[in-house]
Amino acid sequence: MVFRRKKEKKVKEEPARERISKPQPAEFLVAVNELHEFVLSAKGKIRNYDARGKFVIANNGFRDKIWGISVEIESTNIEGLENLIKIDELNPGDKIERNYTITKKKKLPIELELSIDTTPEQEEQGIAVVYGTDQSVKLQVRIRNNSEAKINEIVFRKEFPHANFISTNFSADAGTVNNYSNEIEWNISDLNPNTEAKLLIEGKVRSEDKEKLDLGSANLSFKAGENLAAVKIKSMESLVKNLFYIQKDEREEEPNIWDCKVIIENISEFPIKIMKLVVKESDNGKRVLDIEPDKILNPGEKFESNVWTVKSEKIPTFHKEAHISVVPIKKIAVLGNGTIEKLTLPVTSVQIKKEFVPNTVGSYRITPIDTNIEIINEGATRIKSLIIKDTIPSDFKPPKQEDIEVILGNKKGKEGITIRLEPNDYNPQSEHKLYIEILDIKRSFGTEFSSNKKMKVNYRMQAWKPKEEYSPYSGDIEVTLSTVEIGPRLTVRIPQEKLPKINVKHLRRKLTVGKSVIPGHEKGEYIITLIFRNRGNTVLKNIELIDKLPKDFSFISGNIEPQEETIDDGKILKFKFNEIRPDDEIRIEYMIRGTGEYKPEDAEILYK
Incomplete structure (x- = not known):
């Protein structure tokens, strides 16, 4: 019997229409989402660290089920997720989720350190500020990628309480910086393994608190890929409907000679991958096709193998083995989100008090007067050394060095206290400067000059026949000090209007x-x-x-x-x-x- 092809009718050619794009393949999703949450100190020390993840397999298609799903996972130090996951079938819209925790966390892949210098004009880095004064500071932010993989989308946000900090300049050696009213945002698109980036912020600070300066907290977030995930997909197999057949054509002029080939059509809505094809003759087991196409077929596409020839009077039959699997969309993301504790700086605050007892004396008389000085540490820093510069006015006779008492708390100074007069005499006709210098307070008193402690200086001078027309008498005083917590050197004075006075009256007894x-x-x-x-x-x-x-x-x-x-x-x-x-x-x-x-x-x- 001869089959003849019907003559095709000539179809009238129509104008070209707009090409309709092929629909996108449906998605077979395999996702690993890990979240690393942490709290760091300003120096980068880990205060708290929690890491957990979610493993998701989802059939995001509309009509075709997926079955025979097998996922082999490579993971270490996790709980809540087995190494081999088998799922019989997933209907369209179905998904499987498994939560897990990372039990033994490695160090963070990213390292952050905040470093502030409150004495940028000095060699030594300062960490303390002075109460009630504007001062320049430099804040450096260092971010380092300690991992062997690239880290992406790094975002560092630092808030600054507006009343305490005003930024004047900033610069970064990587990424971009945005300066908002009370926040600086630093964005780094990617940071290569074992590299670091730095941000320098310059500004002015002012503390209205006598103990600490609050410079606000910060936030750090980043993203990374599969290389930093605790869960890795080692292998995966799954099935979806497809059309697999062998085409057998007997040659027109050579009877019993068959040209054969494998054809696979993807009739599903998912992309599939042909990994291996083996075809054997059924009667003798002869292998006629053994290939690894490693070919991906999108929906509607087909694959044809090379032709092989079989000589047989009968229609040949074959045994076939095919390794075909749905191509999953793998989405593996590692997210990091951390808080950096508030950056606080200790504040230096010192008050001076001075009094004369009595504060009224008679004219043209010699009257002893006790001078009492108090230096009060009202801040959070420890005073390391100080120099007291007191003024003894003319018409008053200075004390002798051995009559000057210096007490810290309840301990008298024993050594390392230098006292001198300028000029070095006791002539009451001249004004004198009394210097008391203590270079190592802890060594001199056996205790630290810490917060809320008082240092007292007591001495007795003599009013030496003062005159009423020069009344009142006063004496300037200033204290210059440095602190254990390095910061600006501070000089404290009693304002002129608040200096204690010695009044002289022409007192006569009647x-x-x-x-x-x-x-x-x-x-x-x-x-x-x-x-x-x-x-x-x-x-x-x-x-x-x-x-x-x-x-x-x-x-x-x-x-x-x-x-x-x-x-x-x-x-x-x-x-x-x-x-x-x-x-x-x-x-x-x-x-x-x-x-x-x-x-x-x-x-x-x-x-x-």
């Missing part, structure tokens, strides 16, 4: 002392009145009015109770007063009784 004696109602009784009047311009302190009683008389009653003291010829009555101010008058009335005659001329009053 007083009136009187006594009256009146007989009482009964024989031997007498009413005594003592009067003391301060007519001067100075306060009289520690006053004792003293009256004598004859031997045969005793104190009966009075408006003020005296202290009595027995003497050979009678008694002494003492009336004591702490102070009597100018223009004040003291009046004491009391009754005595005795035998014999009380002669007023025998009575007397004493002022002590």
Whole structure:
């Protein structure tokens, strides 16, 4: 029988239409998503580190199921995920998810360190700031890729409390930097293995807190690929519908000679991969085809092998083996997201107090005055060394070195304290500068000058016949110090308007002392009145009015109770007063009784 081809009708050619693009193949997704969350100190030390992942197999197709799924996983130090995962079938829209944790984490693939210098003009790097002053600082951010794989999409964000930090300049040797109102964002697209990048931020800081300066926290995020994942896909196989057949054509002019070839059509919605084809003759097992095409077929595509020839009177039959699998879309991502603890700097804050006791003296008199100085550490740094520069005004005689006492807490300084006067004399006609220098406070006192501690300096000088027209007298004082936590050298002064003053008054004592004696109602009784009047311009302190009683008389009653003291010829009555101010008058009335005659001329009053 001869089959003839029908004559094709001529079809009228139509105008060309817009080409319709082929639909994209459906997705057979195999995903590994790992998240590394961490907390770092500003120096890069790991405070907390948690790593976990999710393994996902998903049929994202619309009509075809996938079956016979087998995934071999290579992993170490994880929990929650077996090394061989088998799934019978996945219908369109189905997925399998497995969560796992990474139990033994290696060090972070990325290293970060913040380094600040509060003394950029000095050789030594400073870490402390001074309270209430604007000062320049430099902040360096160093990011290093410690892994053997490239790290991508590195984003470093650093916030700055606006009141505490104002950036003035920034530069980076890699990536781009964006400067927002209170945040700097540094983006690095990729960082090669074992390389690092640096960002330098320059600005000014000001601390209104006496203990610490808060420069805000930071955030670091990055992405990496399969090389840094704890879970790796070693091999994977799966099946989907396809059309596999062998075409057998007997030659027209050579009967019993067959030209054969394998044809595979991808009739699914997924791409498939032909990895190996083996065809054997059924009757003798002769291998006629053994190839590894390593060929990917998208939906609708087909594969044809080379032709092989078989000589047979019968229609040849074959045994075939095909290794075909769905081509998965592998998405392996390692995400890192970390917080860098707040960057805080210790603050140096020192207060000085100074007082004179007494703070008022009489003119043209020699009067001792105690000078008391307090240096209070109100900050968080430890004071390492200091120099006190005190001023002793003219008309005041300086103390001797051995009479100057320096105390830290409750410990007196023993060694390493240098005291000197300029000029080096005790002439009260000249102003003097008193220097007290302590280069190693811990060695001198056996303790540190730490937060909230006080150092006291006490000495006695003498007002040397000062004149009222030069009043008030004062003495400047300043303290220059350095701290254990390196920072700017600090000089502290008491403002002129707050310096203690020594007032000089032309004080002269003028007083009136009187006594009256009146007989009482009964024989031997007498009413005594003592009067003391301060007519001067100075306060009289520690006053004792003293009256004598004859031997045969005793104190009966009075408006003020005296202290009595027995003497050979009678008694002494003492009336004591702490102070009597100018223009004040003291009046004491009391009754005595005795035998014999009380002669007023025998009575007397004493002022002590």
